[in-house]
Amino acid sequence: MKIISANWLVTCDENNSIIKNGAVAFDDKIQDIDTLSNIEKKYPNIQIEKLPKNSVLMPGLINSHVHLEFSGNTTTLKYGNFYSWLNSVIKHREDLINKANSKLILSKLNKMKKTGTTTIGAISSYSFDLDACVKSPLNKVFFCEIIGTKGDMIDTLFADFKDRLSIAKKYKSKNFIPAIAIHSPYSVHPFLVRETLKLAREENLPVTSHFLESKEEFEWLHKDEGSFVEFFKNFLGQEQSVTRPMEFLNLFSNIKNLSFTHCVEASSTDFEKIKTLGASVNHCVTSNRLLNNTKLDLGKLKDIPFTIGTDGLSSNNSLSMFDELRNVLMSHYDKNVLEFATLLLRAATINGSRAMGLNKGSLSKDFDADMITFNLPDEIEDKEDLAMQIILHTKFVDKIIIGGEFV
Numbered sequence: 001m002k003i004i005s006a007n008w009l010v011t012c013d014e015n016n017s018i019i020k021n022g023a024v025a026f027d028d029k030i031q032d033i034d035t036l037s038n039i040e041k042k043y044p045n046i047q048i049e050k051l052p053k054n055s056v057l058m059p060g061l062i063n064s065h066v067h068l069e070f071s072g073n074t075t076t077l078k079y080g081n082f083y084s085w086l087n088s089v090i091k092h093r094e095d096l097i098n099k100a101n102s103k104l105i106l107s108k109l110n111k112m113k114k115t116g117t118t119t120i121g122a123i124s125s126y127s128f129d130l131d132a133c134v135k136s137p138l139n140k141v142f143f144c145e146i147i148g149t150k151g152d153m154i155d156t157l158f159a160d161f162k163d164r165l166s167i168a169k170k171y172k173s174k175n176f177i178p179a180i181a182i183h184s185p186y187s188v189h190p191f192l193v194r195e196t197l198k199l200a201r202e203e204n205l206p207v208t209s210h211f212l213e214s215k216e217e218f219e220w221l222h223k224d225e226g227s228f229v230e231f232f233k234n235f236l237g238q239e240q241s242v243t244r245p246m247e248f249l250n251l252f253s254n255i256k257n258l259s260f261t262h263c264v265e266a267s268s269t270d271f272e273k274i275k276t277l278g279a280s281v282n283h284c285v286t287s288n289r290l291l292n293n294t295k296l297d298l299g300k301l302k303d304i305p306f307t308i309g310t311d312g313l314s315s316n317n318s319l320s321m322f323d324e325l326r327n328v329l330m331s332h333y334d335k336n337v338l339e340f341a342t343l344l345l346r347a348a349t350i351n352g353s354r355a356m357g358l359n360k361g362s363l364s365k366d367f368d369a370d371m372i373t374f375n376l377p378d379e380i381e382d383k384e385d386l387a388m389q390i391i392l393h394t395k396f397v398d399k400i401i402i403g404g405e406f407v
């Protein structure tokens, strides 16, 4: 067993407990968490790693939604309008994907680790990111993605998807969890949605899907109108949407670990359904700002838990969760900054963990020992400021512990 102590422990537990001068005893799971003086009394024979003044110890961050296969993009893709972005992705897809080889993806994963992320939900369209994901020490929920609406292609697409999933399943380990992503309601034929969800239920795999990311998607799904008309006609010879939003959501019953990404155009009825499904919402504020100039209405979520995702570098300039948290904090300027910062640290830890069916994201007994440490630039007088100051000032972390090991 190892023990580490810090000035501040941010537990992200049920009560949002903050322990001043606290310590954590752990092996691969967290065994004990208490004040340093109590831990010293309880474990007199174990050497304690004492972190310096203004140090913080908290659960590792969980990035619930990222597309690593688009890590090659910096300045190529068009932002400002979802439809222009989509067309630019189609135009540059080959080049971008070729650029994102394992070496590049591994370097991005390494930077994610240094910026405090210990777990990712990786949406994999082609499994070109598999090799890098397997090699990285981060915890991965590896979402093999299904996409395609053309009736005559269904068998081929489903066979290809099952191949990718079965290869991913060969790498299953305590830090690599195979899972299923449905691309979106507009891009996946209901037959494929039904069949992949059947697999998810049989094998108890976590599931995620993009949902109502843009106005264009809303108009197409509800009314077969808008810019998507041209897109579907030109690329797929399709004049009507394959589904309606509620029909799509209805297919997701009895999925244990389920999340929907974006939801910026979802209605209150959609959110009621998402709540009934026991799903979480992955909030990707930077991506939504860049592609759509819109933002998720957190008020509409009521008590649906939300998580934080960076989305890919196809719609973000950074995969750092602290960069993303700063953006979320600044974007929702109607919220009290202190309370909201506390909520955001939970969203980026325990909520991400629950959305993907993990046992992580909290400094609590029997949780996986995934932790990060860093130092604040100066003292904090009032502990209610702590979460906000962490988000404002943290760029890189000092120590990263995954499954009880320093990595």
Ligand SMILES: [Zn+2]
Pocket: 065, 067, 123, 210, 261, 311, 312
């Ligand atoms: Zn995405």
